Amino acid sequence: MFQRAIRLPFRLLGIPISLDLSFLIVLPFFAVLIGSQLPEYLRLLGLEPQPALTQGLTPYLLGLLAAVGLFASVLIHELGHALTARGYGVRTREITLWLLGGVAQLERIPRARGAEAVIAIVGPLVSLGLAGLCALLRSLSASEGGLAFLLGYLSVVNLSLALFNLLPALPLDGGRVLRSVLALYRPYLEATRTAAAVSRFLAFGLGLLGLLIGNLFMALVALFVYMAASAEAEQAVFSQALEGLRVRDLMTRSVSTVIPTLTVTGLLEKMMAERHVDYPVVADGRLLGMIGLEDLQGASPDAPVSERMRPPQTIGEYAGALEALQRMAEQGFAHMVVIDQAGNLVGILSKTDLLRMLQLRAAQLSMTDPRE
Known part of the structure; x- marks a missing residue:
């Protein structure tokens, strides 16, 4: 946000x-x-x-x-x-x-x-x-x-x-109290959906009142509540769909890498051959950085990629899948490099990997009665 x-x-x-x-x-x-x-x-x-x-x-x-x-x-x-x-x-x-x-x-x-x-x-x-x-x-x-x-x-x-x-509207405190109370008697996802529906109803009423009395700030708050309540419901689906999954369960283990001494010319040839434009830079299995096409602007053809690489966006292999999705959404990453506790590269996780699993698990949830 x-x-x-x-x-x-x-x-x-x-x-x-x-x-x-x-x-x-x-x-x-x-x-x-x-x-x-x-x-x-x-x-x-x-x-x-x-x-x-x-x-x-x-x-x-x-x-x-x-x-x-x-x-x-x-x-x-x-x-x-x-x-x-x-x-x-x-x-x-x-x-x-x-x-x-x-x-x-x-x-x-x-x-x-x-x-x-x-x-x-x-x-x-x-x-x-x-x-x-x-x-x-x-x-x-x-x-x-x-x-x-x-x-x-x-x-x-x-x-x-x-x-x-x-007010009993998400994401306000009253809405969170309402969801928590509902979750005492029904599944969390169903409680969230009910609280979100109440929130959208109240937001609509608040927005209408704001427009009728000419209070644009009230109308703006109502719009925020409406959008945030919808986001809360979506987040609950994500949380349940990715519950129990770790990064290592979804990552791609086979990753094409380059060594730090590879020249810019060699990297461009590799990009042309593999039709790929972003690579982890690795030495003896250890991740050193990332190098992509945008990093090569103005570089000498004979320069090693170690001079142009940038810090990698990494995540641990045992991190939760939901945490990975949140970090990608907040920071605008398309993918993250997965490392083990020693800092060695073990895979790569893309937003596509996460969204594909979300679609599969969400479809599974939609076919299951949440009250079962």
Whole structure:
């Protein structure tokens, strides 16, 4: 989803944090929007629109602080998910902030009964806790100025964030709770399909409401929920279709390779003869790199391929097939080189290998009653 994300040079509690480019656009937009409507926000929070707050650059500075506080609240919400998942032995690849909030990308969904519901419900509970904390600090503060506005704004925002995420629609937390509860009584794939159907229905209603009242942001959120719910259902099919399969079960073991001392001319002749344009570079069975036609631009005909090769995209032979598919999809690989624990080349896995198995297993699943 986030191929244009910028990873920050630090981690929070050991978890990488990334900013999607859409976040860098929406943050200043929110700052200007809040700043331009500051008098209305102040009245809604029961504060008097003082000239010191509503004149000059002050409202836009407060808008920026409020927008940063909003996304900081989202980040803390996602950290709640990530730390709870860690308690179930599930690692979080990264947390990404983007246009519509934040996403904690877990390695997998734990299949222990009720685990997904526990992980999901922690996010809204964290947001409710933040809302209460901000409300308490505002009540204890004697300020009626900028600090009171920020605390009041963040209290309302976190309450809204908690309530919105409790909607029973995937990929929102409420949708994950719904799926987890359904999975207590029926197969996981069937539970996902039911939760996805409920999600699409709610997304349609939310989108229609957004269009009727002229709220384009609500309509955009509804579109995201609809698409994400469909993706969740598809992902569940993939997970079940590839369950129990490892890379070594699907890889091609016979791989044409080249040695690092082969010249560019020799490589081109090999490409012409074999009608292939990408080769692993191997010495004594050990994978050194990859060399392809695009790597030869401007190369001397007598240069060895070791001077032009690039780092290989590798995966272990005992890695799960679903992990391989996810990595290929996220990073845009058409194939990955398979290595053993010693770093020796043992095969190659293409996206075609995975999709072919997906088609076969999905057809098998479609002919089987999921309730059996």
